[in-house]
Amino acid sequence: MPHSFTPTTEQSFAIAQAQKGQSFKVIAYAGTGKTTTLQLISDAMPNRRGMYLAFNKAIATEAQNKFHRNVDCRTFHSLAFRSVPRGVTDKLRLPRLSPSFIAKEYRLEPITLRRMMGGRYEKYVLMPSRLASLVANAVSYYCSTSSAYPAPRHIQAPSWLHPDDVTALQNHLYKAVERRWLESIDPNHQAGIGHDIYLKLWALSDPFIPADYVLFDEAQDADPLMLGILLKQRNTQVIYVGDAHQQIYAWRGAVNAMQQMPLPESRLTTSFRFGESIADVANRLLGALDENVPLLGNPDMKSSVVNKPHTKMRDAILCRTNARAMELLLSGLVQGDKVSLQADHARLNRFVDAASLLKQGKRVVDVPELAWFNSWHDVHEYCETNDGSDIKPLVKLVDDHGTDPLKKALAKITPIEQADYVISTAHKAKGLEWNRVHLEDDYQFKINGLEHKITDEELRLLYVACTRAKVSLNIHHIYDLIQQLKLKAPIQNKVSA
Secondary structure (H helix, E strand, O other): OOOOOOOOOHHHHHHHHOOOOOEEEEEEOOOOHHHHHHHHHHHHOOOOOOEEEEEEEHHHHHOOOOOOOOOEEEEEHHHHHHHOOHHHHHHOOOOOOOOHHHHOOOOOEEEEEEEEEEEEEEEEEEEEHHHHHHHHHHHHHHOOOOOOOHHHHHHOOOOOOHHHHHHHHHHHHHHHHHHHHHHHHOOOOOOOOOOHHHHHHHOHHHHHHHOEEEEEEEEEHHHHHHHHHHOOOOOEEEEEEOOOHHOHHHHHHOOOHHHHHOOOOEEEEEEEOOOHHHHHHHHHHHHHHOOOOOOOEEEEOOOOOOOOOOOOOOOEEEEEOOHHHHHHHHHHOOOOOOOOOOHHHHHHHHHHHHHOOOOOHOOOOOOOOOOOOEEEEEHHHHHHHOOHOHHHHHHHHHHHOOOOHHHHHHOOOOOOOOOEEEEEEEHHHHHOEEEEEEEOOOOOOOOEEEEEEEHHHHHHHHHHOOOOOEEEEEEEHHHHHHHHHOOOOOOOOOOOO
């Protein structure tokens, strides 16, 4: 359905850019009407076939209801899943290999290397299961690159190794990495795979995306594999849309296409979500990230920034970690609050049940993440690999609280629409919004006098968290940091000539 309202000047510029038929990027700050702009772009090209690509199936499904029928809304994984042989995708249901199993199966032997300790190198033995983790990680890393075949360089050695030993280790493990990849794509090999395997296999087939133009949403989170696929679409216009400062998945291999792509750009800088006071906090964080174009608040919205210990006046509490979120859930339930958790409750429940069985020395069958582990110790080992990074926070929750209290807490979660407030992590909150937001106390930064230390990654996470608020934002736990950032030169509102 075409839109009846008048586009803003910035939206009109993006539409005109799209109509030229060339690839470009739309840099869209938090709450600046990105989805609406994409709809306006597709409405302006009603007779051309469009493909809207999202990372998340739920977002793609929701988008399908917003675009006209000439736009197909999909994820990269759904395009790949259709095209890869069934024998490979069926392996998603099989149990995964633990590092201990890989070490035994591949007959990996301990290797003695040199590591840096206290300014000098000393001998260090890498045990088979640690070597197996490096093998599993190498396959994962290869799958996120645009490389045609696994190579020794995909084995990411620990930073403390002697440079000469890095090469020796990569050469030593390369055959195992190659074998692990070939077994992953072999329909007859009975070991489970992750979604990255079939996506990589599809990318290697030089796929053609059936569209005249592609709207690539959240492009800042793309890895080299996805960018490689889009760059090979020779006669297809690709419109990369996103916010470089909302790139919070670097640990997954994201490379920030918004900054790297040498393409013409248009910007969406005025937020429809919140007023000037919240935009001001966001601009302190953006300034620390060396951004020089400010985010503008909605002049028609009154927002406030609050600095006081947590009050009952909140709709969402945003934490940095799952562990903190679960602790707040437990304490909220003790106080008799109706609390909701922005998480996959069913998955959490299944995981806690499986963890309980493993801790009792029993085998798990119906939870693929834990199905091939013999002990809780094996699970801990698996958590140190890239494959295991997605379950690591859950393992920590079980270790910190025990399975019984977690089960009881999960049973008492209130549905979101009936809750007094929602607890979420900043990562899970991305793309969402609430009237009144409180930031928790577990964000990572150090303040010493008039000096502060904070990583760019943490600044981006805080920018995402702060821009979820519409009416009020409680920054009590980061107030001192924001005050210090105010001492830096603020972003100047640059007016184009």
